[in-house]
Amino acid sequence: MRTPSLYARHIAATVRIGTCSWADEGLLKHWYPRGVSTASARLGFYAERFDTVEVDSPYYHLPDPAVTRRWAERTPDEFVFHVKAHASMTHHEPAEQETAFAEFRASLEPLELSGRLRGVLLQYHPSFKKSDEAKEELSRVRALLDPLVPLVEFRHRSWLEPWEQEDTLSFLEAHGCAYVSVDAPATRASNVVPRVSAATHRIAYIRFHGRNWKTWNIRGGKSSDRFDWMYSPEELAEWVGPIERLATEADEVYALFNNNRDDFAPRSAMILRGLLDEAGVPAAGGIEPAPERPTLF
Numbered sequence: 001m002r003t004p005s006l007y008a009r010h011i012a013a014t015v016r017i018g019t020c021s022w023a024d025e026g027l028l029k030h031w032y033p034r035g036v037s038t039a040s041a042r043l044g045f046y047a048e049r050f051d052t053v054e055v056d057s058p059y060y061h062l063p064d065p066a067v068t069r070r071w072a073e074r075t076p077d078e079f080v081f082h083v084k085a086h087a088s089m090t091h092h093e094p095a096e097q098e099t100a101f102a103e104f105r106a107s108l109e110p111l112e113l114s115g116r117l118r119g120v121l122l123q124y125h126p127s128f129k130k131s132d133e134a135k136e137e138l139s140r141v142r143a144l145l146d147p148l149v150p151l152v153e154f155r156h157r158s159w160l161e162p163w164e165q166e167d168t169l170s171f172l173e174a175h176g177c178a179y180v181s182v183d184a185p186a187t188r189a190s191n192v193v194p195r196v197s198a199a200t201h202r203i204a205y206i207r208f209h210g211r212n213w214k215t216w217n218i219r220g221g222k223s224s225d226r227f228d229w230m231y232s233p234e235e236l237a238e239w240v241g242p243i244e245r246l247a248t249e250a251d252e253v254y255a256l257f258n259n260n261r262d263d264f265a266p267r268s269a270m271i272l273r274g275l276l277d278e279a280g281v282p283a284a285g286g287i288e289p290a291p292e293r294p295t296l297f
Helices: 025-030 039-047 065-073 087-091 094-107 109-113 132-145 165-174 233-237 240-249 264-279
Strands: 015-020 052-055 080-084 117-123 150-153 178-183 203-208 252-257
Touching: 015 264, 025 264, 052 252, 065 094, 065 109, 087 094, 087 117, 094 109, 094 132, 117 178, 117 203, 117 252, 132 150, 132 165, 150 203, 165 178, 203 240, 233 264, 240 252, 240 264, 252 264
Parallel strands: 015 052, 015 252, 052 080, 080 117, 117 150, 150 178, 178 203, 203 252
Antiparallel strands: none
16 A cells, blocks of 8 residues: 655645746747747746746757756756656657667756756656556666656556556555646546546656647647646636645645646646645745836935
């Protein structure tokens, strides 16, 4: 049996809120003010409002180490990154994986050496069903990532059906993997897991994808269509209790918004921050910086 009390805390962890990318097309068009038009300026603007971000672009193309070095240099010391694993790391055969992981680690070495790389998101394909072979795959990937923290997101509900949840979460905990809690449409589709909040590691991680079931499985649709959802305060209020519990079970709690239509992600993040503040849950990120006071001289 799992023992969540292993991570129990007397003082709640601060919930760190952010978005999944700071450079999506929607943000460039609808969030950044005019004049904030360079890569450096955008990251600086983002880092004034959030102290964590998930970088999803490496899933498609690995950045040059010089780029990841600049990420670290252009953000405050307390700012941390989570990076989505390249597709080849979760979709290819074991022989190809070793090379893929080595290239990924080399790409992110500046972030890792600076202590700014907090976790690696492993978002598995919906065809990745629960099985003994799949568990072996997770064990192998854990070894390839060590000592980085694997953030494991399942996209086949076989892992989290009520009768499988305990076994799945216990397996992740035993293998040093952080389970990724997901907010997504409430549907029985096989590629949408049940909404389960849990901590299997000192890091607890939540991804908010939106609840647009109408666009979730449209063939050929863009990600901005699938994740076209602006959260309401009532919807996010459902998470205040679970987040408060996670903050007593884990050392670090991250809430990342992936509803990447227009500026929906940062706006939703700010709503969640307000709700956590009202509930007395310590939180960081998701607020506008205080305006600078004019100087007298």
